[in-house]
Amino acid sequence: MSTENLYNQEGIAKIREIIDKIDIGMLGSYPANSAFLHAVPMSRQEVDDAGNIWYLFSSDSESFFHIRENSQVSLLYSDPSSYTFLSINGSAEISSDRQRIEKYWNKMMEGWFDAGIDDPRIRVLKVAPEEAQYWDTKSNKLVTLWKAAVSAVTGVEMDKGRSGEITI
Template identity: 45%
Template sequence: MSTKNLYSDEAKKKLKELAESIDFCMMATHLNNQPFHVVPMSTKKVDDAGNIWFLSNKTSTHNKSIETDGKTHLIYSKTSSFEFLSVYGSASIRTDKTIIKKLYGNSDDAWFDGIDDPNISAIEVKPNEVYYWDTKNGKFVSLLKMVGGAITGNEPDLGEEGKIKI
């Protein structure tokens, strides 16, 4: 893989592309203690500033952890296309109904009683450090290139990896 660090608008575009296309991540909170609290979360949006948004229950363990210490680590993995994203950032809880309305979708009815559910909140994660791995051709072609590289001894060009600086 070649290394390509991304900055500013290009970085925000790559973060948005990966986080929204992969969708589900593992959100780790309570990072100063072991074990961390880890829960799967669905990305609702990556805004123009590069902040990542989720919906959550106000009484959840991860919300309580964020209220105590906002350090959060998001791990995205889409193995079908060899796309990966690691986001370390600062999370905060938002209860503004305008924000919640913008994030809420029909699938959220499985978790909440509509946008007026008194237990709904939004989580905003502001990235501090981001690293990505993104293949150019998907899993199958990447596997073929790895096999070819093993046979020839040449390092295959599998895609890009690098830091994202917002």
């Protein structure tokens, strides 16, 4: 596996590419009285031009209460079918930004908020990445598996993919 660290706009583009492809990732928050991460699946609304990841979520959720006490969060995206993975650690901000709620509102949200777009529990979550790592392949899964098999049989290391740190 080759190392390809990415910076600034190239890093933001990689984050956006992976998150847009996978969509649902795990949002990890840190409960005050636990040594363990609390993780829930979340569908992103947007990765903006600065690399921030935006979500809508509920003020009734455990994540909401954890983030109010500790703004550090982790995001984990995984697509084993294509060997694509992304890990992000960053800081979160919670708001009730009406413009963003209207921008991100869609039919899927109706399943989470019974009172619709005017539900007083709707909150906007912005995650600003502070560090990120990715792993993906340079080719499709079949070619990657073939390269792994050839490496195992011959002992010659073949480039099966790439990984790296992302710095924004």
